[in-house]
Structure formats: C-alpha cells, structure tokens
Amino acid sequence: xxxxxxxxxxxxxxxxxxxxxxxxxxxxxxxxxxxxxxSSCMYYKAMKENKFIPARKVELVASLYxxxxxxxxxxAPFLVNARELDDQMAEEMIDSLFGACTxxxxxxxHCSIGVDIAYIVHFGRRMLAAMGLVPKTLQATVDAALTxxxxxxxxxxxxVDTIQWMEEELQDECGEDARIPLDExxxxxxxxxxxxxxxxxxxxxxxxxxxxxxxxxxWTISTHMYDVTNYxxxxxxxxxxxxxxxxxxxEVIIKRCKRLVLGECGHGSRANRWEAPNxxxxxxxxxxxxxxxxxxxxxxxxxxxxxxxxxxxLVTLHDPCNLVRNGGLLxxxxxxxxxxxxxxxxxxxxxxxxxxxxxxxxQLAMSEYNERRIKIGEIKADQIRKTGAKVVVTPCHxxxxxxxxxxxxxxxxxxxxxxxxxxxxxxVLDKE
Amino acid sequence: MIWYQYLSLGALAVFLIAMLWHFIRxxxxxxxxxLSTKSGNLPKAEVYAYTIAMMPNHKESAYLHxxxxxxxxxxxxxxxxxxxxxxxxxxxxxxxxPQWLQMVLALCIGICGLCGFGLFIKxxxxxxxxxxxxxxxxxxxxxxxxxQFFTAIxxxxxxxxxxxxxxxxxxxxxxxxxxxxxxxxxxxxxFHLGYFYGWRNSWPxxxxx
Numbered sequence: 303x304x305x306x307x308x309x310x311x312x313x314x315x316x317x318x319x320x321x322x323x324x325x326x327x328x329x330x331x332x333x334x335x336x337x338x339x340x341s342s343c344m345y346y347k348a349m350k351e352n353k354f355i356p357a358r359k360v361e362l363v364a365s366l367y368x369x370x371x372x373x374x375x376x377x378a379p380f381l382v383n384a385r386e387l388d389d390q391m392a393e394e395m396i397d398s399l400f401g402a403c404t405x406x407x408x409x410x411x412h413c414s415i416g417v418d419i420a421y422i423v424h425f426g427r428r429m430l431a432a433m434g435l436v437p438k439t440l441q442a443t444v445d446a447a448l449t450x451x452x453x454x455x456x457x458x459x460x461x462v463d464t465i466q467w468m469e470e471e472l473q474d475e476c477g478e479d480a481r482i483p484l485d486e487x488x489x490x491x492x493x494x495x496x497x498x499x500x501x502x503x504x505x506x507x508x509x510x511x512x513x514x515x516x517x518x519x520x521w522t523i524s525t526h527m528y529d530v531t532n533y534x535x536x537x538x539x540x541x542x543x544x545x546x547x548x549x550x551x552x553e554v555i556i557k558r559c560k561r562l563v564l565g566e567c568g569h570g571s572r573a574n575r576w577e578a579p580n581x582x583x584x585x586x587x588x589x590x591x592x593x594x595x596x597x598x599x600x601x602x603x604x605x606x607x608x609x610x611x612x613x614x615x616l617v618t619l620h621d622p623c624n625l626v627r628n629g630g631l632l633x634x635x636x637x638x639x640x641x642x643x644x645x646x647x648x649x650x651x652x653x654x655x656x657x658x659x660x661x662x663x664x665q666l667a668m669s670e671y672n673e674r675r676i677k678i679g680e681i682k683a684d685q686i687r688k689t690g691a692k693v694v695v696t697p698c699h700x701x702x703x704x705x706x707x708x709x710x711x712x713x714x715x716x717x718x719x720x721x722x723x724x725x726x727x728x729x730v731l732d733k734e
Numbered sequence: 735m736i737w738y739q740y741l742s743l744g745a746l747a748v749f750l751i752a753m754l755w756h757f758i759r760x761x762x763x764x765x766x767x768x769l770s771t772k773s774g775n776l777p778k779a780e781v782y783a784y785t786i787a788m789m790p791n792h793k794e795s796a797y798l799h800x801x802x803x804x805x806x807x808x809x810x811x812x813x814x815x816x817x818x819x820x821x822x823x824x825x826x827x828x829x830x831x832p833q834w835l836q837m838v839l840a841l842c843i844g845i846c847g848l849c850g851f852g853l854f855i856k857x858x859x860x861x862x863x864x865x866x867x868x869x870x871x872x873x874x875x876x877x878x879x880x881x882q883f884f885t886a887i888x889x890x891x892x893x894x895x896x897x898x899x900x901x902x903x904x905x906x907x908x909x910x911x912x913x914x915x916x917x918x919x920x921x922x923x924x925f926h927l928g929y930f931y932g933w934r935n936s937w938p939x940x941x942x943x
Contacts (some may be wrong), residue, residue, distance in 0.1 A: 331913075331919040332920055341794055341798050358865075576768075577770070632936070
C-alpha cells in the first residue's frame with residue numbers, strides 16, 4: 303500500500319465527523335469490549351484468530367472516533383486507545399473490514415449490548431473508500447457495473463442470445479406462447495436478474511419465466527438495465543451505490559412499469575428495497591418487492607398451481623442474511639419452499655440465527671480472500687451435511703455460487719437451487 | 735453534611751451535566767430518516783428490543799457464556815444497588831440501619847463486587863480479552879468494583895466514610911470520560927437496533943412459519 307497522504311486522511315476523518323443522525327455516535331460509544339461476540343462470528347469460529355473478534359473490528363473505527371472526535375481521545379489517547387489514522391491502521395482496516403467480515407449481522411443480534419457491528423464495519427469501509435483504499439478486485443466489480451450496466455460486463459448481444467436460448471427452452475416445455483419479453487413498456491413488472499444467471503445459471507431465468515407464464519404475468523426484462531446487484535453496498539462508496547441504484551430506478555420509470563421485482567439476490571434485494579431510496583434521498587414512486595414475495599402472492603391467490611409431490615427429495619433452506627436477518631423475509635422464504643417440496647428440514651441454527659454462507663459482503667468478488675472465504679464456509683457445509691438434505695434451496699445467486707464451491711470443496715453431494723427453480727419444478731401448468 | 739459529602743455532590747453535578755450533554759447531543763442528532771417503505775411494526779420492535787431480545791435465551795453472548803453473563807448481571811445489580819445507597823446515605827447514615835440490614839446489604843453488594851473482580855481478572859488473564867482491552871477497560875472495571883466493595887465496607891464500618899465518598903467522587907468524574915458512559919449509549923443502541931429490525935420486519939421475530 304502506498305503511504306497515505308494528508309488529503310486521504312482528511313477525507314476519511316471528515317466522514318467520521320459528519321453525522322446525519324445519532325446512529326454512528328451511539329454504536330461507537332456503546333461497545334464495552336466484553337468479547338462475547340466472538341462466538342457469534344464465523345470468522346472467529348473458523349479461524350480462531352483474535353483479530354477476527356467483531357469487537358476488534360468495531361474498535362478500529364471507534365479508536366479513530368475517539369482520537370478525532372472526543373476530548374478524552376485528544377487529551378489522553380493512551381487512556382481510551384485513541385489511534386491515529388496512519389498506514390498501519392489503514393492496512394488493519396482493509397484486512398479486517400473488507401477481508402474478514404461479510405456484514406451478515408449475526409454478531410449484532412447476539413451482542414450483549416446491541417451494537418450494530420455490521421453498520422460500523424460498513425462505515426469503516428466508507429472511510430476506506432473515501433481514501434481510495436477499496437480492494438481492487440471489489441472496485442473492479444463496481445466499475446464494471448458503472449461502465450457496462452452489469453457487474454460482470456456481459457455484452458448486450460450475449461445477454462440477448464442467452465435470453466433467446468432460454469426462451470426456446472421454455473417454449474419447448476410450455477408451448478409457443480411462452481415468452482421472455484425484452485424491453486417492452488407499460489408492463490406490470492420490470493424483472494431483474496443477477497448477472498450470474500445469464501453468465502452461469504441461465505436455467506434459473508427459464509424457471510422464473512415458466513412461473514410468469516403460468517401466472518399469466520405482464521412482465522419484461524430490460525436489456526439496458528437488468529442487473530439487480532449493487533456492489534456499491536459493499537465497497538463503501540455510497541455515491542457509486544446511488545448511481546447504480548438510480549439506473550434501475552430510472553429504468554422502471556422509462557419502461558413505465560408498475561412494479562420493480564428484484565430477482566433472487568440477497569444483497570441486490572437489500573440494496574434496492576431498503577438502501578436505494580436513502581442513497582437517492584427520495585421515496586420510490588413504485589412498489590419494490592422480491593421475486594419470492596411475488597411467487598408467494600401467486601401461490602396464495604391461486605394464480606399458479608403447485609404439486610409438491612413433484613419435489614420428493616429432502617430439501618433444506620439456506621437463509622441469505624440480507625433477506626432474512628436484514629430483510630425480514632424469514633417466513634416468506636419458508637412459505638415458498640414448503641409449498642413446493644414434500645420433505646423439508648431446517649438447518650441448525652436457521653432464520654435470524656443462521657450463519658452466512660461466507661460469500662456475502664463482497665467476499666465473492668475479492669479473490670485475495672478466497673482461502674478465508676472457503677475456510678469460513680466450512681461452518682455452513684457442516685450445517686448442510688447434518689441435515690441430510692439432498693437439495694439446498696436459497697434465493698440468492700451469490701449464495702448459490704458460494705454454496706456450489708462449498709459443495710465441491712467439502713464433498714457435500716447436494717444440488718443447489720433457487721426458489722424459482724424449486725417452484726418451477728413443482729408447477730402444474732394449465733392444459734389450456 | 736461533611737466536606738467529602740459536598741465533594742461527591744459536586745462530582746455528581748459534573749457527572750449529570752456531562753451525561754446530559756451526551757444525551758442532548760444524541761437527541762439533537764436524531765434518529766435515522768429511512769426513505770424506504772416500512773414493512774414492520776416499530777413500536778412492537780422497540781418493546782421487543784428492550785425486553786425479550788435481552789433475555790439470556792435469545793443471545794449467544796448470554797447462553798454460550800453463562801458464567802461471564804451471570805457475573806455481569808450480578809456486577810450490574812451491585813452497581814445499581816450501590817448507586818441507590820449512595821443517595822440513601824445522604825438521608826440516613828448506614829450506621830443507623832438495623833444491623834441485620836447492614837450485613838445483608840453488605841453481603842449482597844460484596845458478592846456482586848466479587849463478580850466484577852472476577853471479570854477484571856478474566857480481562858487480565860484471558861489473552862483474547864487482554865488484546866481487546868485498553869487502560870479505560872481496566873480502570874472502568876476497577877473503579878466500579880471498588881465502589882461496590884467500599885459501599886459494602888461503609889455499610890458495616892462508618893469510619894470508612896471519607897474513603898467511600900472520595901472513591902464515589904472519582905468514579906462520578908470518570909464515567910463521562912470513558913466507556914462507563916455506555917450506561918446512556920446502551921439504551922440508545924437498543925433503540926437503534928429496534929428501529930433497524932423493526933423497520934424491516936425482522937423484529938419482533940416471525941413465528942408460525
């Protein structure tokens with residue numbers, strides 16, 4: 303790392319001093335260093351290194367706060383561990399806040415005080431982003447989204463080819479009237495995808511299209527802006543996160559759609575459903591819901607018919623952190639899965655207490671931390687193995703990617719599916 | 735009243751003003767303004783955050799660490815009891831308490847103080863705790879533990895009054911400077927947590943799924 307300049311440091315400190323509300327100040331003053339959060343963190347559990355204790359991550363940011371924003375820290379820094387923002391500090395922050403946290407929030411729920419550790423970690427990332435210290439691999443993912451419109455840099459022609467291929471697959475199964483409509487206007491739904499779908503998992507697009515066909519939905523996908531992801535949530539650059547979010551927001555307006563439906567992506571759902579209006583400083587003019595909620599609506603209202611006996615294998619569910627702990631969809635996910643499968647088993651623990659797969663927080667994009675990512679994933683692998691399930695369902699393509707790697711490394715011998723895929727497998731199509 | 739009691743009252747005034755300053759600053763900064771569409775029930779989530787979510791069976795920090803958690807609970811009970819007695823002592827000298835009450839209170843607070851001392855020792859000898867701690871952590875624990883021990887001693891030996899009040903004075907002046915001010919920020923943290931999870935319908939937990 304190059305030596306920090308005064309300008310870089312000033313930018314980070316200015317961010318620390320600028321407080322739009324009391325949340326940051328509260329959480330930076332609330333940690334009592336009891337250390338009991340250690341056992342709730344998958345990094346500490348898997349690696350047993352003290353630097354991975356969540357309170358140590360909070361302390362990095364809190365020590366800067368005390369140094370630059372409190373009287374005690376300025377007068378007696380030795381007393382309260384008030385640290386200077388220097389090269390060593392920046393390196394520690396990069397390693398701990400980018401490289402050793404998925405911001406899953408598991409430690410938050412279990413903290414003896416209630417410190418929002420994930421929020422502090424994200425704030426620390428914002429400070430690093432202000433100094434231009436985002437890991438290059440993660441920044442490249444954000445840059446790809448900003449310059450090409452999707453985080454994997456997929457050419458529009460390639461995307462259209464993939465969609466047409468999936469449409470042919472769909473028509474083979476459902477008939478000529480089944481379509482994947484591109485760039486249409488005045489539809490009820492603008493549907494979004496994780497770019498991993500056209501790139502690696504195109505069958506999940508066919509699955510959701512089959513569900514839309516069965517529900518006789520009025521929908522479209524934009525070739526210009528279909529990417530539900532927003533790695534600006536992870537790189538700590540809220541301005542870039544806002545730019546990415548605005549594109550999707552504007553696309554709904556341009557296409558004159560009534561609803562934005564967020565494809566199966568945990569962080570993308572969080573970014574667009576919960577964070578984006580705050581990035582853009584405006585409430586959204588249209589409804590934003592996840593694909594799972596939409597599917598559940600079809601099931602509840604009878605718009606689609608499901609025969610759960612078509613899915614006989616034992617199925618378990620991996621809760622994406624951004625949809626359950628940080629998104630409130632715990633029971634929605636279970637309604638969808640239990641409606642579509644005959645045999646279901648929960649992981650232990652699950653729901654609000656579930657462990658992250660290890661791929662969150664931008665870890666999948668930061669190849670320099672691959673070894674850690676796979677190591678912490680062993681906790682999830684053990685959870686899956688203990689269920690005895692043959693199929694793991696998760697409504698998040700980043701989780702799918704991480705779980706697929708864990709499947710290979712830890713020899714789990716399971717199938718990984720999205721909720722759309724498992725529901726599509728159980729669909730009973732109207733003969734008409 | 736004697737000079738050391740005036741001294742402690744002066745420290746109490748400084749403590750109250752400093753904590754009030756922290757409190758007013760939090761109120762002025764306000765709560766987050768979330769522009770996303772709310773999904774949950776905020777009042778219910780806030781109530782949950784301050785009550786059931788704090789129960790030991792809901793937090794790994796409690797049920798996976800029962801000895802530390804229990805010691806912490808007793809430590810805090812001892813602190814609250816000692817603070818209460820600090821105010822009571824201005825009206826009734828501990829020497830006027832019935833002897834059995836003196837002994838019972840001293841014993842209870844002494845046990846709570848021992849719990850605090852145990853946590854102090856843990857912080858010193860457990861490597862991960864030592865690495866996590868700095869001077870403020872040790873001093874905060876040390877002063878509050880000592881406060882409890884001297885409350886217990888003063889209950890049964892009135893001659894310790896000067897030391898007791900000087901110790902209280904130091905503690906009151908120290909609280910706003912270090913981590914002991916979590917006595918205020920703890921409540922704010924619970925509020926923000928209830929707000930965050932409540933807005934998104936994660937709290938209160940969904941049942942019957």
